Amino acid sequence: MIFRQLFEDSSSTYTYLIGCPETGKAVLVDPALETFDRDLQQLQDLGLELAYTLDTHIHADHLTSALKLKSITDSKIAMPSKAGVGCADIQVSEDSPLNFGTISLNPLFTPGHTDHHLSYLIDQGANQAVMTGDCLLIDGCGRTDFQGGSSSELYRSIQTKLFTLPGDTLVYPGHDYHGRSVSSIAQERTRNPRLKNGTGEDDFIGIMNGLNLAYPKKMDLAVPANMLCGQCPDDVPEGMDRLCEIGVQG
Numbered sequence: 001m002i003f004r005q006l007f008e009d010s011s012s013t014y015t016y017l018i019g020c021p022e023t024g025k026a027v028l029v030d031p032a033l034e035t036f037d038r039d040l041q042q043l044q045d046l047g048l049e050l051a052y053t054l055d056t057h058i059h060a061d062h063l064t065s066a067l068k069l070k071s072i073t074d075s076k077i078a079m080p081s082k083a084g085v086g087c088a089d090i091q092v093s094e095d096s097p098l099n100f101g102t103i104s105l106n107p108l109f110t111p112g113h114t115d116h117h118l119s120y121l122i123d124q125g126a127n128q129a130v131m132t133g134d135c136l137l138i139d140g141c142g143r144t145d146f147q148g149g150s151s152s153e154l155y156r157s158i159q160t161k162l163f164t165l166p167g168d169t170l171v172y173p174g175h176d177y178h179g180r181s182v183s184s185i186a187q188e189r190t191r192n193p194r195l196k197n198g199t200g201e202d203d204f205i206g207i208m209n210g211l212n213l214a215y216p217k218k219m220d221l222a223v224p225a226n227m228l229c230g231q232c233p234d235d236v237p238e239g240m241d242r243l244c245e246i247g248v249q250g
Helices: 033-046 066-073 151-162 185-191 201-209 219-226
Strands: 002-008 013-019 025-029 049-054 076-080 090-092 098-100 103-109 118-124 127-133 170-173
Touching: 002 033, 013 033, 013 170, 025 033, 025 098, 025 103, 033 066, 049 066, 049 098, 066 076, 103 151, 151 201, 170 185
Parallel strands: 025 049, 049 076, 076 090, 127 170
Antiparallel strands: 002 013, 013 025, 098 103, 103 118, 118 127
């Protein structure tokens, strides 16, 4: 298996390129419009053909490059089925692995950050990894105060879907803001300040309610654009029209 973790600075977003060396087919997980040139170059350098783009959820902090990449590579757009994205070619759910070449990505329904969020598990025999999107981060987790978010659901998703995986399962998050790239289920179970051993659901809800996070500055554009697979809507909010230009995404 070919695996690359790629970083977008302005939104601290990780994109994951996964390729099958036997067939040359590849998937990009959570591709950002800002870096679609880089991602295309990576595919070319590795001799891979993009089969699918796959998002963990409808992002509020950047635009997906799914539609742009499809227009160039003829790849298919895969989105969580519960997000209700009409432009997606494939509606992904927990009971429908995404297969390409000899590789399977197994979706895990992990709502809480949003009401439709999916994590993606790669099981390569002795090597297992999970791309957790904005559900589980390194020493943290995604916020729960918009897009149908729920602290209770997030707690249960992490405890029952992620923390039940083998401890040596690698955790690849959708973001990191401190220069970290990978963790493990065992590390997050024991060290995550919001979720470590002994943290009950009520305590977790209290932590999340006390975050007092700022409103995402690009949410009013990003969410409707991502519901269109990364196409800016006709009614771009006042003052945000320049965000539709590739160079100022994030």
